[in-house]
Amino acid sequence: MEKTNTNRWKKILKWSFIVLGLLIISLFAIPSLFNDVISNEIKKGINSNLSTELQFKDSNISFFNHFPSLTFSFEDVNLASAKPFEQDTLINAKELGFGVNVFKLIFSDKVVITETYLTDSNIYLIKDAFGRSNYDIYKTTDTTAVAKDTTASDLNLNLRRLKLENASIHYIDNDNGLTFSSNGLNYNGRGGIVDGKLELGSRLDINSVNITFNHTDYLSGKKIEAKAFTIYDTENLSVALDKNSISLNDLKVNFNGNLDVFDNGIAYNLHFKTEDGSLEKVMSALPPKYSDWSKAVTLKGDLDATFNLAGYSGTVPEASAVDKMEVDVTVANGTIKHDNAPQALEDLQLKFNGDITNDNINFKVDHLDFTLNNERTQGDLIINGTSDSLYVKSAIQSHLNLDILNETLNLPDLKFNGILVTDITTDGVYKPLSSKLPKTKGAFKLTSGLLQTSGHPEPIRDIELDALIENTGETYEASTLTINTLNFSFLGNQFTSTAFLKNFDQPEYDITSKGAIDFTALNDVIDLPLVITNGQLTADMHLKGQLNNAQAENANSGTLNLKNLAFTSEMLPYPVVISEGQFLFLNDKMAFTNLAVQHQSSHVLMDGYFRNYMDYALYSKGILTGDLQLKAPKIDITEFFPKEAQLTAQTDSISNSNTVENVVSGVMQIPKNVDLAIKVIIDTLDYNKLNITKLSGDLGIKDQGLFLKNSTLNMVDGSAKIEGFYQPTSTQEALFALNIDAKQLNIEKGYNSMALFKELAPAAAQASGIVSVTYELTGVLDDTMLPVMPSLKGEGILKVHDVKFDGYKLLGKVSEKSGFDALNDPKVSEITINSTVSNNVLAIEQFKFKVSPFRLRAEGQTSFDGDLSLKMRIGLPPLGLIGIPVVIEGTSDDFEVKLGKKSKDLSSEEPDDTSAVDAQLEDISKRKDSLRDSQSVNKINTLQNDINEIKSDSIN
Structure with missing residues (x-):
């Protein structure tokens, strides 16, 4: 009996060694036997599907590169980019491998690719400002032809697994201002078809990722881990994201949702939720300057956040045409304190939630509450309705020592000081079409203020702001705004102002301003909510009166000087620069002399005056009227047309090339609420290839139209009216x-x-x-x-x-x-x-x-x-x-x-x-005939001289 058992084990071992030997022989024999077949089919398949050249140093086939898969590998691979980037590399890698189905190969002579491997690779993806990409490398073929070719071919691409090991990806999107780079990227994706749907599970690990958008770093050196399970329904062209999670450093977020693709549009519905969130974990995921800052800051507190986003683009079914954003954030028991600060911001409680669905707004801050230096700041806010009828209710009270807050937070690139006291309550409906405002009573006071950013070495100093706002009757008419003090100094320039506005429906105003502002440097300190980008302004003026009231006596006086002032406008393709100009105020008129204006290559010099300038500046229905004299050595009228950069193909007998041209992409717009009569004298006027000289006449701007009268000019060797x-x-x-x-x-x-x-x-x-x-x-x-x-x-x-x-x-x-x-x-x-x-x-x-x-x-x-x-x-x-x-x-x-x-x-x-x-056309023609001619140059000059002769003490 014992001998029988011994013989049995000998036979088992014998056959095991035989099978093992056969397997080992197969591991070496199968690659050798099928090397030519696999190599020819893969190379033929690549060449037939790619429009660019794949270069490699060597190739081999083995079970041992990615055991137990039989893998055909190209070594030291270089794949060129698509046109017009063909001189650049798209992918270089130590190995590009394809896993082959062994049973299909042996029993049917079919080369079936089930896996793809990319090892130690660098991937360079580029999209230029015209939407051209370097990764569009697949040949475009007719779908019917492809289907026939696939059936006849001995190569079958059935990618069930994609694996990237130690990849570096560099993505530059000049079209949208986005740059992405990653190092040490490892990706492993597996899947299959279940009930006619492609199900893919994947795992992604990135050692370091950097993302820059519009010149701002959002991720720098962050580590990312992600798991995803995705279902592709090819019949209904939809993608379902299920059981997905992503870890950004220490912050983990779960997300799911779906993406539906229609004939002419896309709809999406995505849901995000933090898992075991905290302020400390959130800080680890912030842009680099804040994550570095957080290392020296004590951050405590629980955070729970959900974010839902639904939207669409193009044309989609009505049921999918939803624009919606929902957010729900809760912060409890928060504490923030920099290591070098003597005090902490404590008891931070924040709870807000809301949604924006199409044009409907529903937003609520249940409470915002924290304590600093034994002083409490608290507030709440409710917003509900639509943009043209919005219910607002809020209350905020604070007494903040900004010096202590600055020490407590010690934020990177930002320094502030001062004492801030606020007490504002609001309750009511904002309805601009009906001149309705919420009942409001509020006070805002900042003393001994200072603000410094990394944009400029000098801070804005001596900031003083004392403002009161009140509305007792829920109407524009019942509103008042009083600015008792608005002072600041910057680069040695002191600016002071006071203002009083009453009855926002027909504003009564009393404004005093004196001092200088350097916008060029100020824009480096803070992003101003203005169209002014550069230049200097010096003011010494007092404006008092009431808008849209013929019975009111306006007592406006003073001067406003501009130098190298640059501003932008949506109606003009290039910035406008006022190199020099002086404005003089006298009651209802604002005269200006030697106003030198440049727009691209066009230069003009203007003199004249405006009326109703305060109505135009403060009153939405105010119309700016005026008489001007405009002299110009040169104007290129095409520079005022809206333009966009486009790619233009140019073909000649030598080569085909692409050039970038700024082509007209819309009609020239005329400002609203302007009624100007302009005496025009232009030495040279260019319009495309037409050169006009010695143009003079009357130009009217009214009702968003340009009207030319009584003009004479020279062109193409002749003269014209x-x-x-x-x-x-x-x-x-x-x-x-x-x-x-x-x-x-x-x-x-x-x-x-x-x-x-x-x-x-x-x-x-x-x-x-x-x-x-x-x-x-x-x-x-x-x-x-x-x-x-x-x-x-x-x-x-x-x-x-x-x-x-x-x-x-x-x-x-x-x-x-x-x-x-x-x-x-x-x-x-x-x-x-x-x-x-x-x-x-x-x-x-x-x-x-x-x-x-x-x-x-x-x-x-x-x-x-x-x-x-x-x-x-x-x-x-x-x-x-x-x-x-x-x-x-x-x-x-x-x-x-x-x-x-x-x-x-x-x-x-x-x-x-x-x-x-x-x-x-008939209506516009009638308006042209009724236009007033601009006043004579003598009348304009006389008015300016009258204002100049007013004694400075009477102005002040």
């Missing part, structure tokens, strides 16, 4: 009207510099000489500031004084058909041509001209799409009583000349909303 108007109807469209009476124009220069001239007179391309034009034209401009041709309507006269045609195809064919050589490249003079423009067609009335020895008569139509329908009569010598009729039909590139008497009318193209456009 021009009147017209321009008014945007949206950001993408504008109306215009132009009345021009031009004399002795050089037809060749006019054709080369005026886009509209090319459309109205295409024959001028083969002509040279002198013409005069009298024309009235109205129409619509598109988002490139060019006319919408079907919208043009007008009529006028073209007078040909002395014109020579050279290679004019139309007359050349007429000459060839008739056999009269004199009609080929003729020279003509003193012709008067009347025409009308409507619905994309230029209709030419009958006109006569002479080409010796013939007398000709012509009329017909041409469309702006290039269609021709003309008829001519060639009167034979001696008196032209006998004539030959000629009909010309076709297009400007391909037309037919034949004998005949009738020609068909061209089909017209009626623009949309013609009646509405016509009504708008």
Whole structure:
């Protein structure tokens, strides 16, 4: 019996060694037997699917690289980026490996890839400012062709596992100002198809990650761990995130939700919740300067936070079209104290929650409470409603020694001092359309204040603010704001101000300001909520009166000096710089002298005065009126058009290249609530290729429109009188009207510099000489500031004084058909041509001209799409009583000349909303005729002299 058992164990061991031997032999034999098959199929599959070149030093196949998987590996890999970044590397790696299904390989000769490995790699991802990426390396193919090719191929990509070991990823998104880099990234993703859905579980570990957005570091050297379980429903194009968690240093967050992809849009619904949160853990996840700061700070307190976000982009079903943000945060028993501080901020209690759903706002701070230096700060807040009708209730009381708070927090890059006392209560409805404000009573007082940031070595000193606000009747009329003191000093400049505002519906004001402000340096200290970015301001003024009240006596006086002041505006593509200017206040007028303004390459010098300037500055319906004189050595009008950078392809015989151009992307906007009459004198005005000199006239700005009257100018070697108007109807469209009476124009220069001239007179391309034009034209401009041709309507006269045609195809064919050589490249003079423009067609009335020895008569139509329908009569010598009729039909590139008497009318193209456009044009034209002319230069100068002569003591 014992011998039988011994024999049995011998047989088991024998066969075990045999099987083990066979397995070991297989581990070496299978790679050798199938090396060529696997290598050829993988290389062929890569080359057929990638548009860039994959280079490698060597390749091998083994069970031991990623045991027990049979792995085909490329060694020392370099994959080039997609065009136009083909000179850059997308991926370099020590190994790019593909795990092969052994059973499929042995029993079906199919190479099935189930795993992909990338080891010791550097991945460089780039997206430039035009949205082009270097990682778009897959060849685009027809889906049907792909399906057929996959069936026929011996390579099957069935990626159930992706593994990255020790990867460094560098992502630069210039389009959105985002930079991401990580080191020591390890990723392991596994999955499979269950019930027709792809389920993937993954684990991610990153030793160090850095994220910069808009030049601000948000993560620097952070460690990230993440687990995720994701379900992809390819049939319904949705992604469900389930059982996901991420650890950012010590802070752990669980999240789930879903992403739904529709034909023309995407909808998402995501939920985040902290797990075992605390203030200390939150601080470890903050941007680097705060995480370093937190190491020297005692942080205690429990934190519980949830955040839900739902939204969509594009077009989605109504049930998914939800914009919603929910937040719920609770901080309990909080303590904050820097190691070097003598006192702590204690008993921090904070609880707030709320949501914003579409236009509905619901926000509540149950309590904010903390103690510092035995002084308590507490407050609460409720906001509920919509943006145009909002219920607000709040109460906040504090007595803070900012010196102690500064020591307690010792925040990086920020220092502040002073004593802050607040006591503000608010309860009621904010409804601006009905002039309603909540009942409010509040006091805000800051003494001995100081503020310093890392942006500038000098602090803002001696900050004093004492303000009271009160509303007793829940209306604008019942509101008052009193600023008893507003003082500060910066860089040795002292600025003081007081203000009183009463009745916000029709404000009564009393404002005094004196001192200097250096905005250039001040913007380095703090981000000002102003459009002023640079420059200096010096003020000494007292403004007192009431807005929108003709009976009120305004007693405004003083001066305001500007130097190198730069500001931005949404209506202008470039900053505006006032290099020098002085404003003088006298009652209802504000005069200005030598106001030197620059916008890009355009320079102007202005003198004049404004009325209603306080209404315009403080009152939402106030209209700024004024008379100005504007002189300019040069203005480039195209610099005022909205522009955006676009990529433009340029092709020549040598190479194809891409250039960046700032192209017009909208119509020029005109400010609201402005009524100005401007006397214009411009030495040079550039408009695309058109150069205008010695322009003078009256320019009116009113009702968001530009109106030009009584203007004269020189262009294309001639002179002209021009009147017209321009008014945007949206950001993408504008109306215009132009009345021009031009004399002795050089037809060749006019054709080369005026886009509209090319459309109205295409024959001028083969002509040279002198013409005069009298024309009235109205129409619509598109988002490139060019006319919408079907919208043009007008009529006028073209007078040909002395014109020579050279290679004019139309007359050349007429000459060839008739056999009269004199009609080929003729020279003509003193012709008067009347025409009308409507619905994309230029209709030419009958006109006569002479080409010796013939007398000709012509009329017909041409469309702006290039269609021709003309008829001519060639009167034979001696008196032209006998004539030959000629009909010309076709297009400007391909037309037919034949004998005949009738020609068909061209089909017209009626623009949309013609009646509405016509009504708008007529209304604007009436306003142009009623515009006041600007006051004479003498009147403006007299007014300024009167103000200058006022004694300084009477101003003060």
